[in-house]
Amino acid sequence: MATPERPCDVPAQVDRLLTEAGGIEQGHVQSAQARIQAALAENRERATQLRERLAQSAAPLAAQEPAAHALLEALDTLETHASRAEASVGEITADIRWLDMAKRHVAQSIVTLRRLQMLVRSTFQLEQLCDSHQFREAASALQAVQALLDYFVPFDRVPYVLEQRAKMERMHERLRTMVLAEYEQAFQAPRARWDARESALPDAALVVEALGADVRDALLDTYCTRQLREYRRVFRAVDEAGQLDNVARRYAWIRRLLRTYSEEHAPAFLPAWHVDRRLLALFAELTFEDLRSTLVREQPRLHVDMLLHALHATQEFEAQVARQYNEPWTRVVGARRLSDAFAPYLGVFVEAQDKHLADMLAQHTPAPGGSSAAATAVAASREPTEPNLCDEPVRVLASSTDLVTFYRQTLERCAQLGPHAPVRELAHVYAKWLKRYAMDVLLPVAQQSRDTLELCTVLNTADYGSTTCTQLAQRVTEKLRALEGAGDAPPCVLDAERDAFLSVAAAALQALVRGLSTSLDGAFQALLRPEVPWTQREHVDDKSPWVDLLASGLESVAVVVRHHVENKRYVRSWCDKAVTLVTTRLLQTIVRLRPVRARAAAQWLADVQHVRTMLHELPHFSAPGRTWDAGGASQAMQASYARLVDRSIAKIEPILRVLAGPEEPTAMVAAYREHVQDQALPNFQKLLDLRGLRRPDQTPWVEAFLAAIDRAPDALPTTSTLSSLQLDPNADVYALPELGERRDESHDTSSPNRPSTPSSATAALSLPDWKKFGSMFGVALGQRRP
Structure with missing residues (x-):
């Protein structure tokens, strides 16, 4: 290896430059400048004095023109000398500025040379530290060298600086190779138990940090890839361990790896590197791709239990990571959620619930043409024992409570599937089977059953279903807004399904009225065919036997309705329909019994008073233990029901009062005007027909x-309750359309013969027309008299 240049060979050039800079006589320059400035100021002052003297003695000087010319020339001479002196001063000042600049450059050069000397010395020191593998000290020296090299960036064209930079790049590559080799050797072979604190890796981590982000990222990528190599081998998507039912094993594996990292490997890395998060991020990336490919492959045979088991295990792992780091998953891992891989396949959950609901309702749907009692005989009066969407238990079909409990449980399970939970799709399935339950299970029972208790149960169930629709829509809307994170998300609407249950309730209510009508057949048959014919009655009793039969028939149904129908609004509605049924059938029977004699009418008038009392007490508003509304029995409800009863009885009572009176024409007309209180001749003729008078015999009346x-043309109106009375007992007015059928008793031959009545097409004439007819009729009668 070549020996680097010694740092003591450089400062000779620096000393020479300092010596040259010190030889400048800075003091002489300043002294000369001061003398020039003083002479210049003196000349200027002298010129000023001369000008003043010239101005003061202008007149004498005019006489001495030659002397003035001489003085002006002297002034010009002084001005010229002053300009020359000023130019000399400017040149001297420029020289001084150049000298100052040279001094600054010399100082900067000295600093640069000293830093160059430090760079050479630090490079030499770093090389020695690398040779001895002193990584901690080498990290500090490397940082110092890099800082010095940053200073020499403007001097990259200087050959000596280029040489130092190239040498440093070689040192950088050498250090990189050394520290990566240390990590490679440390993590190359698996060890039973190993503590990174006992190795050189903690010091090597400092060198990696000093080498920069590129080296750090390369090291961490290599480490994470090596640590997860076994994971990729074991949990391949095509192997058994990589299947959907083994998802929990994946998360157990990464937990063990993180525990090993925390206990053994963490000291080998700096805490700021967050190596554990990098491991999690790479694991999440690999696992997401594995889950997606597995789900795509298994989609044709994907089972909902397996899917939910894998999803719940994934969500539990994500929640555990978030709790451990006290941050959301996306901030810890910096990637999408693993549970997002399941989002496109959550429709399997909805399909499973759809199939389960189909099987559930198939058990309760009546077979075509079969008996409906089998559908409700299991628990006609069962009260829900499990929590449901309604606040209070009611006597409903067990199938409805099972359905609502299933809805509640599946809704909670669906909401726990994560932000991609198919709550809205599940709500559509709910709506579908709610309507099917109302139309296929409840409605056939309401239409076919003749059992009062069973119909009450169906009515309760329908009311329970309508309430459930409202509450279920609210809960689904809450879940949707919680998942979507928007308070104005479109709400769930189940109005059509609620209307279906309300229609079932109406059908059940009509069936209860039909049952009441059947139970009253005996009473009206007793009224129609008494033991003693009405025409043979000799006295008026307190009440007739048919009244007790009517009370018995009413109470036989009413006691069940009052006790078993939970929503008292339906009890009141049934009572309203019962009043209409009783009064309509009573009036129909009276029409059948014509001709009506006075004593029979008087007896029926007494009976009607008992019927009025009976109908007033039918709902049992004040019965102990019965609650009609939140504040107890409603006075307004009692009053409105009493008015309904009185209006219904008022359709019969005036007729009977007139028929119970004398038959003499004047007295009968007076009774008619007192009780019926109208002046419509067709209405009066209806009572004459009920008397049994033939039309030709009605002339006196x-x-x-x-x-x-x-005598009183405008005293009374032209219409009354008699305007709607039909003398045909089979007329539509007696058909009771709310019963869904019409009673046809035209075949009954036991009714007394009665004269034909005008059809309903002959409407009542207006009062002026009848006045004209009366006048002409009176004239004709007068002409016929002898």
Whole structure:
């Protein structure tokens, strides 16, 4: 090896330059400059005095012109000398500035030469440290040499500087080779137990840091690749260990590697290098590609349990890393999440839930043409024992609680699948099977069942389902906004599904009304065919036997509805429909029983009062233990229901009061105007038809009615409750469309014969028309009298 130039051979040139710079007589220059300046100032002062004297004695000088010319010439001479002196001073000042510049350059040259001497000495020292493998001292010397070389960047054209830079580059490469060889030798062969603190690697790490980022990155890449070489060999995607069901083994392997690094290898590297994070980053990159290729290969036969097991293991590992470093995964590893590899395949989870729901509902869907009782007989009054989306347990079908519990569990599982969880797709599956459950499971039972308790259970289930739709939509929306991180994310809407359950509830309610109608058949048959015909009654009793049968039929259904229907709004709705049913069928039966005699009408009038009381008490608003709303029994609800009962009875009561009165025309017309309170002749004729009077025999009553109208033409309206009365018992008004069917009893031959009635097409004439008809009818009668 060539011996470098000794540092003592250089300073001779520096001493010579200092000697030359010291020979300049700086004091003489300053003295000459001071004398010139003083002479120049003296000449200027003398010229000024002469000018003043000339100005003071201008007149005498005019007389002595030659002397003045001489004086001016003297002044010009002085001015010329002053200009020359000033030029000389400028030249001397420029020389002085050049001397100052030369002095500064000499000082800078001295500093540069001294730093060059330091560079040579440091390079020599670094070479000796490399020979002795003193890496810690070599790292400090290397940093000093690099700092000195940075100073000599402007002198790259100087041959001696170029020589030193080339020598330093050779030293840099030599150090790089040495430290990498140290690391290569240390990590080349596996060891049972090894502590890096006992090696030269901690000092070599300082040299690597001094060599720069390129050497450091090359070293760390080599180390990480070597450490993960075994991982790539063991967990190949085509081998058993690399399959999806062995994902947890991958994370166990990297945990062991990180533990080995922390306990044995960490002292060989500087903490600022974050080698453990580099290991994690490389592991994440390799694992992500392996998972993606495995999922692509296994997609045709991908099983949801295997997928979720692998995903949960991945998420647990990511969470553990985040907890260990107290930072998010992306900041620790600096790469995408491993769980992102599963995102394109999470639809398997949704498909599995769809299939599970199909199997679940297939067990409860009634077979075509089969009995619906089998679908609900398992738990017609079961109360949910597991938490569900509703706040309070209700008597519902067990299938509905199983469905809601499954929804709750799968929604939570889906939300735990990570930021790519297919919550919205799962919500679409929920909507699909909620509607199928309402239409395929509940609706057939509501349409086919005749069991009151079963129908109450279906009604509760439908109400429970509608509430569940609202709450489920809210929870899905919360999950979506939590996953998407946006408070204004589009909400989940299940309005169509909620409407499906409400339609089922309406169907169940109609079926309950149908059941009530069936239970009342005996009472109305007793009214239609009493043991003693109504035409043979001789007195009026407190109530007829049919009233007790009516009360028994009402209560047989009402007690079940009141006790088993949880939502009291439906109880009230059923009671409203029951009132309409009872009053409509009662009026229909009265029409069938014509001709109506006064004593029968009086008996029915007494019976109607009992029916009114019975209907008023039907909902049991004040029954102990029953809650109608959040604040107890609602006074407004009671009042509105009472008005409904009174309006319904008011359609029957005036008719009976008129029919129970005297048959004499004037008295009957007076009773009609008092109780019915209208002046429509067709309505009055309906009561005459109910009396059994034939149209040709109604002339006295019509005449009395028209006479009463003439006496008070505008006292009463032209319409009343009788306007909707139809004398055909099979008319549409008695069909009760909310029952879904129409009772046709036209085949009944036991009804008394009754005269034909005008069809509903003959509408009531207006009051002016009837006045004209009455006047002409009266004139005709007068002409016929003798």
